[in-house]
Amino acid sequence: MATKKPYAAETSVPVTKSRDDIEKLLVENGSEDIAFGNIRGFIVVAFSAHERQVRFTVPMPDVESPEITRTPSGAIRTSKAELTRVYDQAVRQRWRALFITIKSKFVSIDSHVASWEQEFGHAIVLPDGRTVMEATLPAIERAYATGTVPPLLGITS
Structure with a gap:
């Protein structure tokens, strides 16, 4: 089976344009206190909206990962220029x-498919600095590992 390429795998859009597009989108939708950062191998986008703080943290590609160091056929990339080109492409793709x-998320909200809380709830920053997802994921993983998850749609036989 062929490996599926990620969205925008071949984008030529510069990181600065994607960053600017994100900022414009957030401002158009009433967000404030917008911040961008690169922190220990992650890009971070944080903003305030609906009296909440929201944070997206996206892992950047690892320069030593097979995604960067190997070709799709598995051959090792040895050219520094090729490694740089592939890494830069992966960074553009993430942005x-x-x-x-x-x-x-904003399209979904504007189209009344979901509420703001449904779309951004997982990324709301809690008083301890973690996002809702970071705080709840361990409990979700435990529930699935132990089989204590209720039946899908709440239907029992």
């Missing part, structure tokens, strides 16, 4: 994917 992710 463009983050833009479309945030944009799709």
Whole structure:
């Protein structure tokens, strides 16, 4: 089976344009206190909206990962120029994917498919600095590992 390419895998959109597009989108949708950062291998987009703080943290590609160091056929990339080109492409892809992710959330809200809380709830920052997802994921993983998850749609036989 062929490996599926990630969204925007071949984008030529510069990181600065994707970042600007994200900022414009957030401002157009009433967000304030917008911040961007690169922290220990992650890009971070944080903002305030609906009296909440929201944070998206996206892992950047690891320069030593097979995604960067190997060709699709598995051959090792040895050219520094090729490694740089592939890494830069992966970084552009992550930024463009983050833009479309945030944009799709606003489309969903504007189209009355979901509420603001449903779209951004997982990324709301709690008083201890963790996002809702970071705080709840361990309990979700435990529930699935132990089989204590209720039946899908609450239907029992």
